[in-house]
Amino acid sequence: MRDSAPQGMGNPCCPAFSPGAVVSGGPEPGEKGLVYQETPELLQGVKPVPGSVEAETPNGPAPGGPPEVRLSLRRWAVVLLFSCYSLCNAFQWIQYGSINNIFVHFYGVSTFDIDWLSMCYMLTYIPLLFPVAWLLDKRGLRLIALAGSAFNCLGAWVKLGSMKPHLFPVTVLGQVICSVAQVFILGMPSRIASVWFGSHEVSTACSIAVFGNQLGIAVGFVLPPVLVPNLEDTEQLAYHISIMFFITAAVATVLFILVIIVFQEKPPFPPSRAQALIQLKPPEEYSYVQSILRLLRNTNFVLLIVAYGLNTGCFYALSTLLNRMVIQHYPGEEVNAGRIGLTIVVSGMAGALLSGIWLDKTKTYKKTTLVVYIMSLGGLVAYTFTLSLGHLWVVFVTAGVLGFFMTGYLPLGFEFAAELTYPESEGTSSGLLNVSAQVFGIIFTIAQGKIIDRFGTQAGNLFLCSFLLLGTFITVFIKADLRRQRANMDGEQTKALEEVPGDSLAPVVLDESKL
Numbered sequence: 001m002r003d004s005a006p007q008g009m010g011n012p013c014c015p016a017f018s019p020g021a022v023v024s025g026g027p028e029p030g031e032k033g034l035v036y037q038e039t040p041e042l043l044q045g046v047k048p049v050p051g052s053v054e055a056e057t058p059n060g061p062a063p064g065g066p067p068e069v070r071l072s073l074r075r076w077a078v079v080l081l082f083s084c085y086s087l088c089n090a091f092q093w094i095q096y097g098s099i100n101n102i103f104v105h106f107y108g109v110s111t112f113d114i115d116w117l118s119m120c121y122m123l124t125y126i127p128l129l130f131p132v133a134w135l136l137d138k139r140g141l142r143l144i145a146l147a148g149s150a151f152n153c154l155g156a157w158v159k160l161g162s163m164k165p166h167l168f169p170v171t172v173l174g175q176v177i178c179s180v181a182q183v184f185i186l187g188m189p190s191r192i193a194s195v196w197f198g199s200h201e202v203s204t205a206c207s208i209a210v211f212g213n214q215l216g217i218a219v220g221f222v223l224p225p226v227l228v229p230n231l232e233d234t235e236q237l238a239y240h241i242s243i244m245f246f247i248t249a250a251v252a253t254v255l256f257i258l259v260i261i262v263f264q265e266k267p268p269f270p271p272s273r274a275q276a277l278i279q280l281k282p283p284e285e286y287s288y289v290q291s292i293l294r295l296l297r298n299t300n301f302v303l304l305i306v307a308y309g310l311n312t313g314c315f316y317a318l319s320t321l322l323n324r325m326v327i328q329h330y331p332g333e334e335v336n337a338g339r340i341g342l343t344i345v346v347s348g349m350a351g352a353l354l355s356g357i358w359l360d361k362t363k364t365y366k367k368t369t370l371v372v373y374i375m376s377l378g379g380l381v382a383y384t385f386t387l388s389l390g391h392l393w394v395v396f397v398t399a400g401v402l403g404f405f406m407t408g409y410l411p412l413g414f415e416f417a418a419e420l421t422y423p424e425s426e427g428t429s430s431g432l433l434n435v436s437a438q439v440f441g442i443i444f445t446i447a448q449g450k451i452i453d454r455f456g457t458q459a460g461n462l463f464l465c466s467f468l469l470l471g472t473f474i475t476v477f478i479k480a481d482l483r484r485q486r487a488n489m490d491g492e493q494t495k496a497l498e499e500v501p502g503d504s505l506a507p508v509v510l511d512e513s514k515l
Helices: 074-094 097-107 111-139 141-159 165-183 188-196 202-227 234-262 273-280 288-296 299-329 334-362 365-386 392-406 409-421 426-455 457-476 483-490
Strands: 034-036 494-496
Touching (some): 074 141, 074 165, 074 188, 097 111, 097 299, 097 334, 111 299, 141 188, 188 273, 188 409, 188 426, 202 334, 299 392, 299 409, 299 457, 409 426, 409 483
């Protein structure tokens, strides 16, 4: 049969049928008839897009029946809004680390204390993942989006009460509240992509969702050094810090209001066959505990958890300690330290978007992930041996190469996990990836910080290189078991029949031996 759905509306699904069913309608003149041979029960209950031959036949799905597969224009507003409040939260994560030495002077605390303002994001995530993932499965996207944007807004306003050197505990409280918001954010990209986007754009959508977080880190590297200059006068410092905190709080408030107005639970119709099948499954059949146990018994996914944690943990450590490393070799270059961080993240955003588009076109998840991992290792080695050369422009170049691959790996991990674990919840699978990243991030940040203090930046970066090498070997052993792609493709397994002459609509009978 011919697909007569308009372009941009996704892939039409076949109508529900049972063994021996006859679909009233056949090919148009000169076209081949099609018979479904591969697991048609997967498509049971999914009816076609209006306008297709299946939808126009008298025996098609009745009104009020199972959902159609159709794309919603609102999907772009949802993913862009998510990216924006994810950006704001990521900015608040790195805004202390990017001017570490200035906050050390203002609050009169140690560099390690300021490092913990970044690491608290990682620490908070670990115990709160499972409750939040359970809420995501039970209550859906809208509640999680509201909670994430609300905590992000509240934490930003709390920080405005810490404008005195003795009020360091208040800024810690505000940062902890923002870290709680992050738990409601990090697991969302692959879930939003699956619930709102079609099978041929899901990887690109996930990359856009991750893009916001990475852009926030980029802004967090470049904006604080500009807004908060390195001054000796604490009163002037308090004034500049308050401007940064107030701008953040105002933006977070606007985004929270927009989430209330714009963000919906899900589109009116499922955007893909895979999502339609999940929506048809009765809620009582789903067990959150059993889902986690199934994920942990999935060997390929467990290997990906470790590989993803090693790569992303290295990125977290580099981001947190970047200011310290650059200042050690280039004293007084706080602004350029931020620009180097900006270079890492912006090039990484380009890598993330390109990898998402590449995956949508090729579906080569294993090969792409492995190549990006190897190049991340190469980029970190190059950055390690050029940081101390005394030429900032060389550091910018090697940092850009490192960021393109290391940051570009983040959405790859989410999408590869969604493929390996379908039909399990994307929120749970991506949450487990992020737990691994937070654990390794804390370990690597503390260990690399101690190594830098004692042996220098080169030894600290080589420490990270060794773990990226380990992650590369682990990635080699992950099998490309693309379950979600199989679910989307099972309904498209067809066999051409002989041409039916004339304008008559001959019935197409399903082959019961294949059911």
